Amino acid sequence: MTKQFTLGQLATHLGASLVGDSDYQIDKIATLQKAGPTNIAFLANKKYRNQLADTNAGAVIVSEDDAEYFSGNKIVVKNAYTAYAYLAQMMDTTPASASNIHSSAVIHGRVTLSQDVSIGANAVIEAGSVIGKNVQIGPGCFVGQNTVIGDNTKLWANVTVYHDVTIGDNCLFQSGCVIGSDGFGYANEAGKWIKIPQVGGVNIGNNVEVGANTVIDRGALDDTIIHDNVILDNLIQIAHNVEIGEGTAIAGATVVAGSVTIGKHCQIAGLVGINGHIDICDGAIITGMTMITKAITNSGVYSSGIPHSTNKEWRRNIAHFRNLSEFKQRLKSLETLTEHLKNIDE
Numbered sequence: 001m002t003k004q005f006t007l008g009q010l011a012t013h014l015g016a017s018l019v020g021d022s023d024y025q026i027d028k029i030a031t032l033q034k035a036g037p038t039n040i041a042f043l044a045n046k047k048y049r050n051q052l053a054d055t056n057a058g059a060v061i062v063s064e065d066d067a068e069y070f071s072g073n074k075i076v077v078k079n080a081y082t083a084y085a086y087l088a089q090m091m092d093t094t095p096a097s098a099s100n101i102h103s104s105a106v107i108h109g110r111v112t113l114s115q116d117v118s119i120g121a122n123a124v125i126e127a128g129s130v131i132g133k134n135v136q137i138g139p140g141c142f143v144g145q146n147t148v149i150g151d152n153t154k155l156w157a158n159v160t161v162y163h164d165v166t167i168g169d170n171c172l173f174q175s176g177c178v179i180g181s182d183g184f185g186y187a188n189e190a191g192k193w194i195k196i197p198q199v200g201g202v203n204i205g206n207n208v209e210v211g212a213n214t215v216i217d218r219g220a221l222d223d224t225i226i227h228d229n230v231i232l233d234n235l236i237q238i239a240h241n242v243e244i245g246e247g248t249a250i251a252g253a254t255v256v257a258g259s260v261t262i263g264k265h266c267q268i269a270g271l272v273g274i275n276g277h278i279d280i281c282d283g284a285i286i287t288g289m290t291m292i293t294k295a296i297t298n299s300g301v302y303s304s305g306i307p308h309s310t311n312k313e314w315r316r317n318i319a320h321f322r323n324l325s326e327f328k329q330r331l332k333s334l335e336t337l338t339e340h341l342k343n344i345d346e
């Protein structure tokens with residue numbers, strides 16, 4: 001259902017300055033190019049500043065630096081992108097993942113349900129679990145024994161949370177994610193793999209968001225730990241006994257091997273591979289397709305992925321790469337010869 005707000009309400013919500021008609025009605029946020037008269041748009045990137053002249057938006061969110069370039073209704077803020085985020089939350093029309101408690105939900109008698117819990121069709125909640133206030137558990141979800149889910153947390157459909165998992169308040173889990181599955185723990189005896197039971201749990205803090213089909217494995221002995229305000233994209237693998245520090249963001253298809261400790265406020269791009277049993281310090285930034293094989297002890301930007309080229313260029317370069325050892329030996333020989341000739345001249 002569409003929500004309507006006046007520009008005055010929006011500006012008050014943001015604690016921002018309004019230039020224009022405070023009673024003007026807004027029903028949606030849109031891009032500068034596609035916005036209509038009842039929409040509010042935003043300018044967060046100066047390269048789109050030229051679109052201000054042609055936009056049909058009823059109002060625009062602009063930074064203080066960009067305010068002079070738009071003469072219509074505008075909300076002036078310090079950071080237009082964060083203002084957009086706050087307004088998007090205010091105007092969000094995303095439905096609940098569940099309403100009330102569906103008759104087909106299977107809830108053990110020793111489950112503790114707090115006020116205003118919603119549980120969708122065919123969800124299963126096992127013995128000893130504690131479900132906080134205003135929690136939404138979508139259709140087809142599974143919550144294992146002795147798991148705790150904090151207030152206002154939302155599980156979309158078909159989320160699986162194993163036993164002995166603790167989840168904090170205000171978390172969001174997208175469909176298909178799995179929390180608390182077994183870590184990849186095996187011993188090898190004469191070629192035979194012997195499974196090591198994974199008896200640790202998973203401990204997730206407050207305000208954590210986990211993307212679709214992301215997996216967080218339980219610890220082998222101690223818990224896997226995800227601290228407050230961590231955001232994880234889709235299709236990420238977090239192995240057993242990983243610890244991720246507060247405020248860190250990890251993009252899709254990244255793989256974190258076991259017993260890795262990632263610091264606070266790191267930014268890790270997609271398709272990154274992180275080797276096991278290493279530490280990454282606070283504030284590290286890792287670009288896409290990077291392979292991390294040793295500890296990172298100083299904050300900064302780290303890369304190792306190779307940008308694409310034409311197939312012809314790639315084949316030529318990889319042929320050179322395979323001969324690097326030979327090139328090194330030839331270069332060393334030339335350096336030795338050069339040094340010898342230099343000594344003769346002297």
